């Protein structure tokens with residue numbers, strides 16, 4: 001089976017055609033460098049995404065804290081990750097980049113704060 005794919009590994013955004021058997025990459029064309037082929041293989045065989053979302057807070061200046069995964073996680077884990085995020089409540093002030101949940105879901109990836117958030121008592 002052949003399908004179109006746009007490489008997002010650099011701003012050139014090469015339009016590629018990839019051939020798969022459903023789970024493995026068989027061939028790729030249209031890429032201008034090896035990163036395109038590597039991206040196609042990852043996207044077909046083990047797709048990953050950076051999780052970006054928000055967690056609840058209590059006693060801080062905002063009710064929600066934007067967070068992201070420190071590295072991309074397997075796409076198949078995104079729904080489980082969103083369920084786990086709902087169970088997190090941040091109760092202490094944080095700096096941007098602070099770890100909100102270490103080794104999130106045992107994936108070897110941390111959930112980190114995207115911004116600083118102070119105590120609700122400061123404002």
Ligand code: SF4
Pocket residue numbers: 007008009010011012013014031032033034035036037
């Ligand atoms: S194939 Fe290479 S040149 Fe094309 S978008 Fe991907 S990284 Fe950039």
